[in-house]
Amino acid sequence: MIRRLEPQSGEVIDRETPLKFTWNSKKYVGYAGDTIASALLANNQQVFSRSMKYHRPRGVLTADYWDPNTTVQVGTEPNVRGAHRLLEADMKVSAQNAWPSLDLDVKAANGLFGRFLTAGFYYKTFIKPQRLWPLYEKVLARFAPGGVVDLNTPHGYHDKRYAHPDVVVAGGGPAGLAAAISAAKAGMSVMLVEQNHHLGGHLRWGTDQDRETADDLEAAARDAGVEILTDSAVTGRYDDNWIAISQRDHPGVVERLIKARAKTLVVAAGLVERPYVFSGNDLPGVMLSGAVRRLINMYAVRPGNHAVVLTANAEGDAAVADLERVGVEVARVVDARAGETISKATGSSKQLGSVTLADGSTVKADLLVTAAGWTAPTSLLNMSGDRPSYDPAAARFFPTALPDNVIATGGLVGDGSLDELIAHGISSGELAAQRAAAVKHRLRSTVTRAQNPKGPEPPVQQDRRIGLSRAPHPELYRSDTHGMVDFSEDVSSKDLVNAAAEGFDSVELVKRFTTATMGPSQGKLETVNTVAVLAEARGETIEEVGTTVWRPPYAPISLGALAGRVFEPVRVSSLHEWHTANNMTPILAGQWIRPEHYGDPGAEVANVRTNVGIIDVTPLGKLDLRGPDVPKLLNLLYTNKWSKLPIGRVRYGMMCAEDGVVLDDGVTGRLGEDHYLMTTTSSGAGQIWQWVEMWLQTEHPDWEVHVTPVTTGFTSINIAGPKSRELLMRLVDDVDLSAEAFEYMNVRTGTIAGVPDCFMWRIGFTGELSFEVHVPAGFGLHVWEQLIERGADLGVGPFGLEAQRIMRLEKGHFIVGQDTDGLTKAPTTGLRALIKLDKDDFAGKPELEWALGPEAPELPVLVAITPTDPRLVPDEACQILREGTTEIVGRITSSRFSPSLQRSICLGQVTPEFAAAGTMLTVRLCDGSDTTARVMEHHAHFDPEGVRLRG
């Protein structure tokens, strides 16, 4: 560690804990507390990366979170911020974006041809001819920047948290800490979010007294009960202070996304030091004053040996003092306040060699420090609706108008002594607390509770804080040479000037054309320089040019954190354990895990057609409807008529949305005088419940109807097959199940296997004699097991979703959402007789009236289709074409091989021209070949007369 200094009083490294690590496979040692960058620099490693486009060697620039040049690969993790990530034992660190090695990067040839690689180069060069794009893409991909993603890397654990703090403080510098303390002392719950590993902001690399103050503030904040998050960032502020926080200091979690609803937000983001634009400003050895001060005071690293310092402010002066104190020779101090500046920097490919001043003189140096001014990171203020304005006297942007629930403090607002900053923070925290209290009062008053707050809502507390002054600062953006503006994206000031000359002269256009400000620093280092260079090119002021809008995220957030932990509830029926123990192959249907089959769906079909099978249809939507006005509701929701449904009868109905599109279908039965049970499709259960509520609550609140969803209150079992009656009779004593007493499309209530209050419906989706029973869910397994046990001699067996789907297709029953889509109006289904236009009203009636009227457009027709080749099953969604053309006239919506008929069966939608029975169709298969198929006479391929169903 040849660049490591003697112990510094404020150092954050632990010299008792050396850590071994590797850098590009070579072994080095650093200390606990080091960042990767400080450890490498201590070991005299100066080149950390190659730049994105020109592959120029890059060294430390800011030595903090925003450093654009120290992005490295750590093990299998790409794009790690080397100047922020703390060193760990045995870390394997390597350079990114360099091939074959950091020292010898062949892609640096880009730099030689740099003048051809100007902004828009890729857009302009590789656009034509278009057929060559795949080739271009292949070559360009090799030049793409970034680390290496290892697809086998285990996913780390990510999480989410919802928080409801009264006050969120973004920024843990002196003003932010002071605000957090005073808000907490006023009784508010406070969350303080700091991006760095240490609290105290710039005090951490200041004097001993500065650090003492920081320690005191930190201790006071902890005493006051402030929840402190370090290595975390407020990444976004949204409506009503919905605040996104990316937290990286939570044990056991790689990154946690906190969604906080704060009553007030205090923004104390401080200031970000701005690079100066000049030729060679990206040479390793050119650093910002803050970087030098952090390296010396926090990490005890000597940043160079012979320094030139360009200073325009006190921070630059302090850097000079720090350098001199640790024995770095300061060859020249260039004072911008006296009108002095530098022109350019030159050196070898890997190291700064000399600095040319504006007066033409040259000074040899391996370190050039610039203190050119500050950028106010006003992102969170922009996200709150503010458009900060530029003050040329202070050479930075300041907030203008903020909503009442967002309060800015610290360097964002102005300058002052440490005491003044802290005082402003304290008064800001008090203001935040008062306004938060008012918001709490309002929120709590909106709901009737026993402990409602008393009295009227307090008025919005006026802002009576003593403001901070603005220190004068020279406007220092670009020297007389061109240099890098965006280090992450490799955009130079020359690129910006050229872009303006090409007509991209609005700040929003120049940003998108050159990609300046769009890299990982999110504009913190680049935005104001971009604006300044553009202003210069346009001959206008910075104020006239304006800035781009800062949008979320404030700092990049990982996709893992956004995804969080897997949180997707699944639903299972009360029979799930039985299915699992009996060879179920599961399938996910919506949220439900259902048996697709139990081994052989073909055999299950055969068993239902010859013996009897049972299927778990619990997900079927069930709504219990009670009240005298239920028939009115049914008449309104279904297209057919319901006024005269006798007790004990069941009717099929189709529902349409107001645009006439088929929404759902199912059967509804009348159980008693004012008692009905509606069933919906399994996937439509939730939606239809909401649909029913909508009509009752908004259009007909006067109707007396109670709706209760009972989908999971019952276990639903369909018993299907010629022997189903015989089986059910063995379990039921109190209901006459004979064909005469219990006809098709009837419902009865009775006792099954000793379980009272079960509903039995004689309906059938499979086309066989079948009974659908709804058993109180707690007894579902009992009844299921009794059916299996008592029907053993009848050959009873379970069947799954696949067998049911085959049988319903054999029978020609369509499935809403499978054979219909978001454009399928009711007449397409062929169920014209169910559309009763003589009713006064029902959902979708006007559209159906027009769809069936004289000026109706041609609607597709749902038809049964059989391919000429009986073994050929076209994939679902295969197109149907007009023969000999590519004109699409329809598509296959369902297809299966029918075990009962031993041939391929389909449903499909075709234009009316092709809908007549016997029409030959051309079906284009997925492999591009064509086959022929014939339109059938009935939807039902199997038992079209329904003899079995009604048996």
Next chain:
Amino acid sequence: MLLVPCPHCGPRNSADMSYQGEASSRPDPSSATPAQWRDYLYMEHNPAGWLKENWYCSSGCRRFFSVERHTVTSEFREPPLPGSKTAEPGAGTDRQGGGS
């Protein structure tokens, strides 16, 4: 994320709700022309200003309600009493919106 004032549950995240669009009255199905009906189905007025809109408190009380929201500031006005999506029953075909 918006904080939506449900008249029953109090302020709730909009993710707890289901947005039902601009408040509008259903035309009389027996007399509506296709133009009127499709205006009701598909057209939103989307004013920059106060807008009456419908929400469904799908993860809470499961009630439909109307509120007025300023589409520029996302501010909500005093919610109407619970009960119906049309704060004034039988408000005809008026479509809220316009002017701020």
